[in-house]
Amino acid sequence: AQSVAQPEDQVNVAEGNPLTVKCTYSVSGNPYLFWYVQYPNRGLQFLLKYITGDNLVKGSYGFEAEFNKSQTSFHLKKPSALVSDSALYFCAVRLLRGGYNKLIFGAGTRLAVHP
Amino acid sequence: DTAVSQTPKYLVTQMGNDKSIKCEQNLGHDTMYWYKQDSKKFLKIMFSYNNKELIINETVPNRFSPKSPDKAHLNLHINSLELGDSAVYFCASSQDTSPGFEQYFGPGTRLTVT
Numbered sequence: 001a002q003s004v005a006q007p008e009d010q011v012n013v014a015e016g017n018p019l020t021v022k023c024t025y026s027v028s029g030n031p032y033l034f035w036y037v038q039y040p041n042r043g044l045q046f047l048l049k050y051i052t053g054d055n056l057v058k059g060s061y062g063f064e065a066e067f068n069k070s071q072t073s074f075h076l077k078k079p080s081a082l083v084s085d086s087a088l089y090f091c092a093v094r095l096l097r098g099g100y101n102k103l104i105f106g107a108g109t110r111l112a113v114h115p
Numbered sequence: 116d117t118a119v120s121q122t123p124k125y126l127v128t129q130m131g132n133d134k135s136i137k138c139e140q141n142l143g144h145d146t147m148y149w150y151k152q153d154s155k156k157f158l159k160i161m162f163s164y165n166n167k168e169l170i171i172n173e174t175v176p177n178r179f180s181p182k183s184p185d186k187a188h189l190n191l192h193i194n195s196l197e198l199g200d201s202a203v204y205f206c207a208s209s210q211d212t213s214p215g216f217e218q219y220f221g222p223g224t225r226l227t228v229t
Contacts, residue, residue: 032214043119043205043220044158051215088156094214100170101214105158 002027004093006106013081014114021076021109023065023091032094033074034103035065039087047089050074061085081113118142119221121206127227128196135192136224138206145211146170147189148218149181152203164189165212193226201228 004025013019025031032051036044048059055067065076076089091106119140128134140147148171149161163171167183178194189206206221 034217036220038156041223043222044207044218046217046219049215049217090158096214100163100212102160102163102171102173103218104160108156108158 002093002095002104004091004104004106006089006091006109008109009107010110010112012112012114015083016080019078019081019085019111019113021089021091021111023074023076023106025072025074025091025093027093027095029096031074032101033065033067034092034094035059035063035074035076036090036092036105037061037087038090038108044090047076081111083113083115086111086113117222119206119208119219121204121221121224123224124222125225125227127229129229130196130198132196133192133194134196134226135190136204136206136226138189138191138221140187140206140208140219140221142208142210142219144208144219145186146209147183147186148207148209149189149191150205150207150220152205152223154202158205162189162191163212170212196226196228198228201226 034049035047038044050067058064088108094101122137146165148163152158162181164183180192183189203223205223207218209216209218
């Protein structure tokens with residue numbers, strides 16, 4: 001079945017340390033991959049996407065993600081975490097079905113950055 | 116200046132009532148969506164419209180009826196509300212249906228059915 005998985009419910013990291021939020025996918029064909037962030041009581045905000053091209057994608061707020069086709073992964077990374085990065089992060093993949101496509105979200109990973 | 120706006124932000128109502136949530140986007144996008152986020156934060160698409168036409172209708176009960184009067188607006192009407200309808204409902208839009216375009220989300224409407 002085509003899907004996207006975020007294996008960690010929560011990631012804890014100290015401020016200033018690098019962070020990684022994991023995402024793996026299972027789709028047929030070329031994947032269209034996205035990361036979104038949700039702050040408390042807010043809507044989702046787009047961070048970055050991979051469509052084609054360079055495997056390392058840079059996005060908003062200093063985040064980047066690496067597309068790894070052999071491992072079917074699209075992990076989100078940041079070299080130095082900030083307390084303000086604490087939020088819920090969603091990985092998503094576009095599923096192409098017939099004449100339309102839809103965005104399928106992972107279950108989300110809560111990132112907690114401690115001072 | 117809000118790109119995607121929803122009203123109301125909070126909605127508390129009793130079982131059996133009918134309610135509507137409104138969504139507007141000022142981005143000039145062709146495609147709009149409704150998502151439901153449950154208490155465990157799981158997000159699932161409900162409907163998608165492209166230029167006022169329904170293109171995605173997931174397995175949503177008939178009590179939910181979306182309406183798009185124009186491509187900048189997508190409203191959601193819910194009949195005979197049930198306890199299980201309690202959730203946060205998000206509206207979103209994208210430039211068009213091309214899979215490479217990201218979606219822009221509204222702030223959400225928290226629906227509580229008592």
